[in-house]
Amino acid sequence: MNNEYWYECYGFPVRVTADPAVTAVLADAFGPVLADPDRHRHAAGPVVRLSVAVVNSDAPAVEPPHNPGVLKADIITIDAGASRATVDPARWTVELTLARRDLADPVVWGRWMLERIFLYLVCRSPRHYPMHAGGLQVGGRTALVCGPTGMGKSTFTTWAMRRGATLLGEDIMVRHLDDPPGVFWGYPYAVYLAPELLDGHPQLAQAPRAAVDGGAKYRVTVPAAVHQRTGSVAEVDATVVLNRGADEIRRREFDDVVEQWRDDYAAGKDDPDVIAEIEADLRRCLADRPIWELSASADLDAAHDLVLKTVFTGS
Template sequence: MPQTVQQCYGYTVDCRYDTPAEDVVNRFFGTGPSPSGPGALVRVDIEVAPAVTQAPVPPPYFPDGWDSDDEITIAVADSAAVVRVTAAHVSVRLGPAGAQDSIVWGRWLLEKAFLLLTLRSPDRYGIHAGAFTVNGRAVLCTADSGVGKSTFAAWALRRGASFAGDDAMVRHLDDPSGSFFGYPRAVYLSPELLGGWPELAGAAADPVPGRDKLRVQWPSALRSGLQARVEPSTMVFLTREHQDIRPLRAAEAVERCWEDVSAGKAAAALPAVRADLDERLGKMSLVEFGLSTDLDANHHRLVQLVGG
């Protein structure tokens, strides 16, 4: 069984896979080994096999038992993943259809498995945010679903920023650098934005069922602008309720993030997580950033905000 050592969301990943799954491994992790991350070692096994189930598509955002069971099953169409929390072990079984669909193996199985491990860990937490680096300054951006977080982060890459992720950033408490880690290899974009971006012509893209979004894999021409690790100096909370830039107090910013950060955590883990979040956000410039419909104007205002 082939084996590769990769990094995903800051975790070091020991990935073993059936040869028919090699394309999935290369598309999700990239080709060749990557340096180890600060997080715990995660074992990932991927096989391609006959169909095993016919669960609804899409599956529930959080599968049954996600916040309590030591073994969590994510099932979608003809494929499934079993996440063993204590062992930090993910077993992925792809049916013939699932192996061809990045929404199945990417969004629902592999991305979700790392998110579940993060939510259940006492030593890691996730923020529902994207991240990028503009003019040498790293920025976290968060927003309610539908506001435009993915578009905002992707547009930064189009304008020359380095892109770290568009939906989830993971913090490892045992990493002294204060970094957050994302998944930069794919982005979720509207068909309109994809169609108006010449560099993305021909990029691998699969529609997300039930949403006006596609999971787009960055083509090789844009991969030099991808980075998984950032040390943010600014955090922006995107809104469409106004078009101003308004400062936020650290305590208010922490409270806005806390529901997502604390999800799935045992009570004993919360003090350390809260202390780290307080420290990280206490060192950042924090603002509520009102979006207009002009993507270039939004980016220009961001550049002025972060300076550099």
């Protein structure tokens, strides 16, 4: 008999009907159960309905394609060999089948399946959009940390958590247009780190990890013992845009950096009116809040201290 659970993911209430065999996977993927779904901030908005079945299969796991053609299908199929998901963006429903052996592989159920499922739902919705960013909170102040793939968002945000920050997300932050300006939602239950950096994270030393990109990075499940250092809702006070170089930080204007974000917030959106509404919303969210460009070297402590002094304490 299937079990029913309620979770929150990127601000969405998620109603899960699942085979009991996936209980541990759900806890690792979504964190604590949603205590009172009726009182969740977006209880009146879209509810993601996720059903999870388990099958026995020896078919090899194969990374599914991840491209604009997949994203724009009316019904999105994510096919990883034995494990498979069918996503109906219009109905906010997902049917996920996991091979029993894939339950022990967070790359399959996490990176290839659940993380893509929620990204696709956000990209296809006219009332939601993603930012390629992480989120940090220090001393009651919150910053988005933006940058293209490979710029070090995961590295920087996770290092900041090691130094005492609250991690709100490490790669994608989601905006609900019905929220007050400046509110974004993150996913703090998995981080992606190069293997040499894991030695510097004692709080993640025993965390489950799985190699991705041929071992260039690991997908690391943030353990329950560290959840008190995480959150999901970010009420943004400032934005940090990562760059490479000597350790220095300078102010930028919104119009100088908004084009860097266009491919992110417009992903999956074909209607020019929808994109224009999103651009206007992003301006309301960020244009009147400080935007800093951080040029950072490989010295993570120096970069962290610079951001702490400039962005979070204002000294």
